[in-house]
Amino acid sequence: MTTIKDVAKAANVSITTVSRVINHKSEGVGDETREKILRVMEELKYQPNRIARGLVTKRTNTLGLILPDIANPFFPEIARGVEDTANIYGYNVILCNTDDRADKEELYINVLKEKCVDGIIFNSSASPVSGHIKQLTDYDMPFVLLDRYMDIDHLPGVYSDGFDGMYQMARYVLQMGHRDVAYIGGPKGRSACNRYEGFKQALDDYGMTAQKRLIEEGNYKLSGGKEAMTKLLDRGEKFTAVICANDLTAVGAMEILKQRGCAVPGDVSVTGFDDIQIAGFMEPKLTTVAQPCYEMGEVATGMLIKLIEGRELEQAEIKLKPQLVIRNSVKKAT
Numbered sequence: 001m002t003t004i005k006d007v008a009k010a011a012n013v014s015i016t017t018v019s020r021v022i023n024h025k026s027e028g029v030g031d032e033t034r035e036k037i038l039r040v041m042e043e044l045k046y047q048p049n050r051i052a053r054g055l056v057t058k059r060t061n062t063l064g065l066i067l068p069d070i071a072n073p074f075f076p077e078i079a080r081g082v083e084d085t086a087n088i089y090g091y092n093v094i095l096c097n098t099d100d101r102a103d104k105e106e107l108y109i110n111v112l113k114e115k116c117v118d119g120i121i122f123n124s125s126a127s128p129v130s131g132h133i134k135q136l137t138d139y140d141m142p143f144v145l146l147d148r149y150m151d152i153d154h155l156p157g158v159y160s161d162g163f164d165g166m167y168q169m170a171r172y173v174l175q176m177g178h179r180d181v182a183y184i185g186g187p188k189g190r191s192a193c194n195r196y197e198g199f200k201q202a203l204d205d206y207g208m209t210a211q212k213r214l215i216e217e218g219n220y221k222l223s224g225g226k227e228a229m230t231k232l233l234d235r236g237e238k239f240t241a242v243i244c245a246n247d248l249t250a251v252g253a254m255e256i257l258k259q260r261g262c263a264v265p266g267d268v269s270v271t272g273f274d275d276i277q278i279a280g281f282m283e284p285k286l287t288t289v290a291q292p293c294y295e296m297g298e299v300a301t302g303m304l305i306k307l308i309e310g311r312e313l314e315q316a317e318i319k320l321k322p323q324l325v326i327r328n329s330v331k332k333a334t
Contacts, residue, residue, distance in 0.1 A: 002044045002045060002046045002047075003046075004018050004019065004022070004046075004048070006044060006046070007037065007040055007041055007044060007046050010040045010043075010044060011033075011036055011037045011040040013033065013036075013037065017029060017033065017037070018037055021033075021034050021037045021038065022041075022048050022090075038088065038089065038090070041090075042088075048090075059118050059308070060115070060116045060117060060118060061090055061091050061092065061118065062091060062092050062093070062094060062115065062116070062117045062118060063082070063086050063091050063092070063093050063094070063117055063118060063119055063120070063121065063301070063304060064093075064094050064096060064108070064112035064115070064117040064119070064120040064121070065079060065082050065093050065094065065095050065096065065120075065121045066096045066098060066105060066108055066109070066112075066120060066121070066122045066123060067079065067095065067096070067097055067098070067123050068097075068098050068099070068100040068123055068124075069097065069098075069099065069100055069220075069221075070095070070097045072220065072221070072248060072276075073247075073248075073276040073277060073278065074246070074247075074274045074276055074291070074293060075123075075293075077293035077294050077297070078123075078146070078147065078293045078294070078296055078297040079093075079095060079297065080294060080297065081293065081294040081295065081296065081297025081298040081300075081301070082121055082297040082298075082300065082301045083297075084297075084298070085297065085298045085301035085302060086301050086305075089301075089305050091118070091301075091305070094112065094115060094117060096108035096111070096112070102132075105124065105132055106132060106135065109132060109135050109136065109139075110135075112141075113139050113141065117141075118142070118308045119141065119142035119143060119144070119304045119305075119307060119308045120136065120141060120142075120143045120144075120304075121143070121144050121146050121297075121300050121301065121304055122136070122143050122144070122145055122146060123145075123146045123147050123148055124145070124148055133155065142304060142307035142308050143156070143304070143307075144156045144157060144158065144300045144301075144303045144304045144307070145157035145158070145159075146158055146159075146296060146297075146300050147159060147160065147296060154316060155316065155317075156303055156304075156307065156313060156316045156317070157300075157316070157317050157318070158296050158299045158300040158303065158318045158320070159296075159317070159318070159319050159320070160291040160292060160296060160319070160320050160321075160322050161319045161320065161321055161322060162194045162195040162198065162273075162322075163194045163195065163197055163198040163201070164198060164321065164322065165195065165198065165273065165289040165291070165322035165323075165324075166194075166195040166196070166197075166198030166199050166202075166243075166245075166273065166289070167198035167199070167201055167202050168198075168289065168322075168324040169198075169199075169202075169243060169271055169273065169287075169288075169289050169324060170198065170199045170201075170202030170203065170243060171202045171205070172287075172324060172326070172330070173241050173243060173269065173271060173330060174202060174203070174206050174208075176241075176269070176330055176331070176332050176333060177332050177333035177334075178240050178241040178269065178333045179208070179240075179333070180211075180214070180238055180239040180240050180241075181203075181214065181239060181240070181241045181242070181243060182214040182215070182216070182232055182237065182239040182241070182242040182243070183196065183199055183210065183214065183215050183216070183242070183243050183244075183245075184216050184217075184218045184224070184225060184228040184229070184242060184243075184244045184245060184249050184253060185215070185216070185217055185218060185245045186217070186218055186219065186220050186245045186246070187217060187218075187219055187220075188217060195245050195273065196245070199243060213235070213237055214232070214237060214239055216228035216229075216231055216232060218244070218245060218249045218252075220245065220246050220248060220249060221248050221249070221252070222248050222249075222251055222252040222255075223252060224248075224249055224252065225244060225248065225249035225250060225251060225252025225253040225254075225255075225256075226252040226253070226255060226256050227252075228249070228252075228253065229242070229252070229253040229256040229257060230256055233256065233257075233260055239268065240267075240268060240269065240333050241268065241269040241270070241271070241330065241333070242268060242269070242270050242271075243271050244270065244271060244272050244273065245273055246272060246273045246274050247272035247273060247274045247275065247276045247278070247279050247286060247288055248272075248276070249272070250270050250271060250272035250273075250279075250286055250288070250329075251272070251278065251282065251286075253270060254270050254282075254329075257270070264284055264329060265284060265328070265329050265330055265331040266331070269287075269329060269330040269331055269333075270286070270287075270329050270330070271286070271287045271288060271329065271330060272286045272287070272288035272289075273288055273289045273291075274288065274289070274290075274291055274293075275288045275289065275290035275291065275325050279325075279327075280327070284327065284328045284329045285327035285328050285329065286327055286329045287325065287326050287327045287328070287329045287330045288325050288327070289322045289323065289324055289325065290322060290323045290324075290325050291320075291322050292320045292321075292322070295320055296320060299318055299320070303318075
């Protein structure tokens with residue numbers, strides 16, 4: 001059985017240094033040394049006595065991850081990034097799925113507190129989040145916000161730059177000659193409204209304004225895309241392209257277009273956002289915006305562990321850059 005002495009000897013450090021790393025006491029241990037010790041622990045398959053360690057450190061080496069909809073293919077990649085990174089540092093993860101409901105968010109924050117998790121990675125619902133932030137703050141619980149941007153100063157968070165991603169997409173569609181462009185967004189009040197702002201800015205740069213008759217609200221699900229597209233077509237709106245706030249919305253919109261005899265992209269060009277796996281396999285393959293999902297989970301977990309260990313964050317708010325992915329669901333307007 002591997003002991004702490006074996007780890008210290010293999011890493012060429014003192015037992016005290018290994019103990020500090022195991023017990024998440026960062027004083028006097030450099031990042032390089034810490035990484036080396038963690039690597040040796042993994043190689044030697046060293047398993048510290050978690051019960052004894054928890055009594056000393058008042059920690060459970062468990063993180064909470066609150067996500068709105070694990071059925072959405074966008075979120076499992078984030079969860080994988082969280083879990084992989086947590087495991088590297090000796091943490092386990094409890095996953096909570098809220099179905100985008102504020103009451104379930106509140107419930108799960110309380111549950112995770114009762115489970116004595118060391119910190120929470122939190123993707124908020126559409127509701128005002130100030131109450132949930134206060135919950136976490138009152139509990140003195142380290143937390144990192146994830147994915148859905150909130151304009152609240154000094155809160156640690158990791159986001160993809162939705163404004164920039166949608167600006168890239170809308171500019172591309174306009175460069176392809178489209179001028180009658182519909183937009184299917186998310187529910188009002190969601191943080192993805194910054195995607196809509198990117199859409200509007202691209203139009204503005206082309207001397208255009210968003211036409212209210214061509215704007216519909218969705219729910220980030222297939223059903224929302226179907227319902228929004230049905231409304232646009234039933235009203236007899238004329239458009240040559242539709243830009244959707246996420247890929248599931250785009251898939252739903254495309255299904256209705258095809259049912260109504262509209263070819264994609266022959267009659268109507270369609271775009272998405274997220275680059276979930278199906279986007280590259282459907283027909284036509286979906287032009288979309290790739291978000292760095294795994295990296296978001298990875299970075300958020302690293303930030304949370306730093307907070308748990310009492311280390312300062314070099315940057316409280318991190319925005320990662322999305323990337324335009326051009327496939328064949330958009331054609332030049334004639």
